Amino acid sequence: MAADMDPTKRWTIHIRDTDEHYDCDAGQHLLKGMLQLGRKGIPSGCHGGGCGVCKIRIVSGEVETITMSRAHVSEEEQQQGYALACRCFPRSDVSLDVVGKMQKTVCKRRYGFV
Amino acid sequence: MGVMRIGHINIRVLDMPAALKHYEDVLGLIRTDEDSAGNVYLKGWDEWDKYSVMLSPADRAGMNHIAYKVENDADLDTLKKRIADYGTDVEEVPAGQLPYCGRALRFWLPSGHLMYLYAEKDFVGKSVGTTNPEPWPDGLKGAGAHWLDHALLMCELDPERGVNKVAEATKFMKEVLDFRLCEQVMVGPDGDIQAATWMARTSTPHDIAFVGGPKMGLHHCAFFLDEWNDVLKAADIMAKHKVKIDVTPQRHGITRGYTIYFFDPSGNRNETFAGLGYLSQPDMPVITWTEEELGRGIFYHTGELNEAFTTVYTEGA
Incomplete structure (x- = not known):
């Protein structure tokens, strides 16, 4: 699919892990849209x-990305479709897998903060 | 004698124009210089030394180093010996290697953070001057932050593997650099694991803090505002500029400060910290927070740690 650069265009984002769909403007990053x-x-x-918790892998569709910390997405990973959702602007309908994790407060934290 | 105060923090940013818009227009810091490597130097209006924030263009977010200013040049010799006697490698770097500073000591904290100590930095002064000064200058942008107040460094904490870099960093700061422990969080089944500490050399509740997490990093650097109304105004300014706010205006139980946590455009967490809390003095007993009340210690009103507090942060080295 050819990338569509119209910033007002709205695309459908599919999170494969939860089978959720939501619409996201081309001018908004995938995380904000959600x-x-x-x-x-x-x-x-x-x-x-910078923090890397919103790491995703684009399975299909096109996004435009802006600078993200190499601490979380290497150049090689980026070639393979890995990205941070807060740095991705949709240019077509997108299907993605969630890679990043937020430390869960339930049962994980045994020592105050960790 | 010894360490006076926090001198500066060197932060890595992914997009310098976006970073400058944030640190100048939102926080209200003043740009004082830029070097040929693209580093930009800024200070709060109420600071007299050349810079307290050094922004470095990079492809990874986080902190390169943190620096504290000592009172006299001779303190560097005394502290160099004490650092070495403690068993920590310490290097003396010549004047100018730490930008616009005199000779400096360079060493790694037990937590893996790079620290410098220096006695001299270029002086630029405050625009209000020193003769019959007005209480604040005209033309301040954004929140008009006064000064870099402190930083919170994340330290690896994994008690089951016997790793506690919070305790190690705290011991070093206390025994070698004469920082005073003002407050601490004690956790674990027996309440004997030091999971976070707030330490000072000035008379404020903290000039540095250490908190345990899965890996070392930069949790935040904080900029001083006078009082609660300034905090609300700062939050309005952040909302106007669509800054990602982590925690809206609230009080900390620990240090009693009024806070907003938010992120710079590279994802480095900042804080605006208002109120001088209490007067911390060498003979003040240490305040201890227990695991059950940890939520109220960090966020006094909600009483709950937000999920991002110990997960979302940038690199510390």
């Missing part, structure tokens, strides 16, 4: 490409 609709599925962290 949160604005009150939807869940991709962990939400710094929204700046």
Whole structure:
């Protein structure tokens, strides 16, 4: 599918892990688009490409990405479709897998913070 | 004598124009210089040394180093010996290697964070001057932050493997650099695991803090505001600029500060910290928070740690 650059265009995002679908404007990153609709599925962290919790893998479709920390997505991984959701703007309908994890508060934390 | 205060933090940013918009327009820091490597230097209006924030362009977010200023040049010799006697490698770097600073000591904390100590830094002063100064200058942008107040460094904590870098870093800061322990969080079945500490050299509740997490990193650096109303205004400014806010205005139980946690455009967490809390003095007894009340210690109003607090942070080295 050819990438569509119209920033007002709205695309459908499919989170394969939870089989959820939501719509996201081309001018909004995949994480913001999801949160604005009150939807869940991709962990939400710094929204700046620095912390890595919203790591995803694009399975199909096209996104435009902006700088993300190499601490979390190497160049090789990026070639394979890995990205941070807060750095991806949809340019077509997108299907993705969630890779990043938020530490769960239930049962994991045995020593205060960890 | 010894360490006076936090001097500066060197933060890596992924997009310098976006970072400058944030640190200048939202936080209200003032740009003082830029070097040929693309590093940008900023200070709060109420600071007199050349910079307290050094932004470095990079492809990974996080902190390169943190630096503290000592009172006299001779303190560097004393502390160099004490650091070495403790068994920590310490290197003396010549004047200018730490930008715009005199000779400096360079060493790694037990937690893996790089620290510098220096006695001299270029002086630029405050725009209000020192003769009959106005209480604040005109033309401040954004939140108009006064100064870099402190940083919180994440330290690896895994009691089951016997790893506690919070306790190790705290011991080093106390025994070698004479920081005072003001508050601590004690956890575990017997309440004997030091999971977080707040330490000071000034009379504020903390000039540095250490919190245990899955891996070491930079949790946040904090900028000082006067009072609660300034915190609300800062939050308005962040909302206007669509800054990602982590925790909206609230009080910390620990240190009693008024806080907002938010992220810079590279995902480094910042804080605006207001209120001087209490006067911390050398003879003040240590305040201890227990595991059951940890939520209220960090976020006094909600009483709950948010999920992101110990998971979402950037690299510390």
